[in-house]
Amino acid sequence: MDRLNASRTLSDKVKAPGYTPAEHGTGIVHLGLGAFLRAHLAAYTDAALAASGGDWRIVGVSLRSTAPVEELEPQDGLYTLIERGPAGTNARVIGALSGALSGANQRAEILEAMADPATRIVSLTVTEKGYGIDRATGGADPSFPAVAEDLANPIAPGGVLGLIVRALELRRAAGIAPFTVLCCDNLPENGAFLQAGVVDFAKRRDPDLADWIAQSVAFPSTMVDRITPARTDRTLADATALTGFADAAAIETEPFTQWVIEDRFPSGRPDWDVAGAIFVEDVAPYEHMKLRMLNGTHSMLAYAGFLSGHRYVRDTMADPAMRRLIKRHLAAAAATLTPLPGIDFSTYAEELCARFTNLEIAHETYQIAMDGTQKLPQRILRPALDAHAEGQSLRPFAFATAAWMRYCLGRKDDGTTYALRDPMEGEISSRLEGLTDDVGIVEALCELPGLFPDALLAIPGWKAAVTEILAGFLQNGDVAAIRSEAET
Numbered sequence: 001m002d003r004l005n006a007s008r009t010l011s012d013k014v015k016a017p018g019y020t021p022a023e024h025g026t027g028i029v030h031l032g033l034g035a036f037l038r039a040h041l042a043a044y045t046d047a048a049l050a051a052s053g054g055d056w057r058i059v060g061v062s063l064r065s066t067a068p069v070e071e072l073e074p075q076d077g078l079y080t081l082i083e084r085g086p087a088g089t090n091a092r093v094i095g096a097l098s099g100a101l102s103g104a105n106q107r108a109e110i111l112e113a114m115a116d117p118a119t120r121i122v123s124l125t126v127t128e129k130g131y132g133i134d135r136a137t138g139g140a141d142p143s144f145p146a147v148a149e150d151l152a153n154p155i156a157p158g159g160v161l162g163l164i165v166r167a168l169e170l171r172r173a174a175g176i177a178p179f180t181v182l183c184c185d186n187l188p189e190n191g192a193f194l195q196a197g198v199v200d201f202a203k204r205r206d207p208d209l210a211d212w213i214a215q216s217v218a219f220p221s222t223m224v225d226r227i228t229p230a231r232t233d234r235t236l237a238d239a240t241a242l243t244g245f246a247d248a249a250a251i252e253t254e255p256f257t258q259w260v261i262e263d264r265f266p267s268g269r270p271d272w273d274v275a276g277a278i279f280v281e282d283v284a285p286y287e288h289m290k291l292r293m294l295n296g297t298h299s300m301l302a303y304a305g306f307l308s309g310h311r312y313v314r315d316t317m318a319d320p321a322m323r324r325l326i327k328r329h330l331a332a333a334a335a336t337l338t339p340l341p342g343i344d345f346s347t348y349a350e351e352l353c354a355r356f357t358n359l360e361i362a363h364e365t366y367q368i369a370m371d372g373t374q375k376l377p378q379r380i381l382r383p384a385l386d387a388h389a390e391g392q393s394l395r396p397f398a399f400a401t402a403a404w405m406r407y408c409l410g411r412k413d414d415g416t417t418y419a420l421r422d423p424m425e426g427e428i429s430s431r432l433e434g435l436t437d438d439v440g441i442v443e444a445l446c447e448l449p450g451l452f453p454d455a456l457l458a459i460p461g462w463k464a465a466v467t468e469i470l471a472g473f474l475q476n477g478d479v480a481a482i483r484s485e486a487e488t
């Protein structure tokens with residue numbers, strides 16, 4: 001079967017790019033060449049290129065793996081984006097990617113692309129754990145391997161902070177205006193978060209460069225949203241059926257998409273607004289809404305759902321006990337938010353339930369359960385602190401936390417074992433070694449460095465509630481514990 005590429009005539013079952021990709025130059029280097037870039041930022045850029053043109057195509061960078069490059073290079077960066085929803089399936093071929101590079105063997109080319117005057121934005125989706133920023137101090141984390149390596153060898157960096165700082169240094173030396181840095185990961189105040197990490201990394205190398213970055217580089221915050229499950233064989237088979245060609249880079253997603261961005265792009269940006277992006281002064285309230293309601297509920301349902309045998313998010317919505325807990329969590333998370341003009345949080349919650357119910361999307365609870373230590377603080381623990389400050393019930397947050405702790409044991413009630421897939425996996429397992437009692441498990445996990453805010457641990461009743469719920473899981477089994485929680 002021939003591969004999809006720029007010389008192919010596509011079948012009429014799929015929408016082709018509304019422009020000639022090769023006529024548009026590169027303006028963006030994106031770090032993190034995964035599914036989310038393809039379903040979100042590249043799709044917005046594709047629509048902006050079709051509507052208003054411009055040299056805004058994207059060079060995608062996979063920091064470690066070469067697989068995305070092998071998928072995309074033979075296809076001239078083209079890939080099929082399949083949207084699946086209750087109203088049917090839509091597919092389009094995206095032309096926004098102008099190239100693909102891998103940090104495994106192309107570090108010099110990556111720096112060259114980032115230092116190129118044509119590059120005006122460096123955007124990122126490297127997941128919460130990919131930055132090497134210490135959440136407690138806000139600075140670069142020298143215990144993170146890529147940070148240590150790049151501090152030792154700053155000329156040929158391979159990590160996020162090292163690459164951004166070196167590329168900015170090269171631009172400054174050559175008298176080229178800096179690029180805008182656009183963090184698109186699910187972290188609160190993600191622009192300020194990345195700025196602090198970058199400036200601190202630069203300070204460890206050259207305080208003067210750090211000052212220049214602090215003063216001249218824009219780091220707008222963004223809220224990104226589109227549920228994008230891992231690709232399956234069905235994705236690839238459907239892409240072939242739709243385009244008429246083999247497509248190793250296809251991706252599937254839901255119809256819903258949202259992007260809220262702070263409009264601080266001193267060197268310009270694509271017309272993402274024509275594709276529906278919303279530009280605002282302050283993204284923080286939107287980020288909190290999405291992180292706490294969508295992602296917080298996702299994490300809760302991932303742990304509880306996985307343990308009770310639900311493979312996909314949609315299955316948890318079909319389980320009456322889980323559905324009640326999902327609704328309870330959405331309401332509790334909403335209650336921690338400051339009002340957002342024009343947004344009704346209960347309508348947003350209903351829309352989220354509809355999205356979670358999407359029968360066409362096979363989003364694995366095990367996928368969402370990954371990297372819990374990186375997700376819990378902003379999704380569950382901070383909201384719990386705010387709920388407490390407002391005199392609201394801590395129970396939904398304690399339940400989510402206890403479900404995560406139960407999940408950390410790495411074994412289902414039926415005896416099957418699974419990998420935690422968390423950067424703190426080794427530390428979690430060694431702390432839990434030999435522990436079987438609820439109190440011991442809660443203590444061991446609460447002491448994980450940098451995870452639980454001291455203020456939360458100091459709240460009378462917090463640990464007791466988590467311990468009581470965990471005891472229910474351990475004594476009665478996961479399904480019974482979840483059912484009984486749904487009745488409280």
Ligand code: CS2
Nearest residue numbers: 224225226227295298367368
């Ligand atoms: C999910 C997110 O895997 C996860 O942790 O909660 O990837 C979620 O699907 C997206 O943020 C939706 O925009």
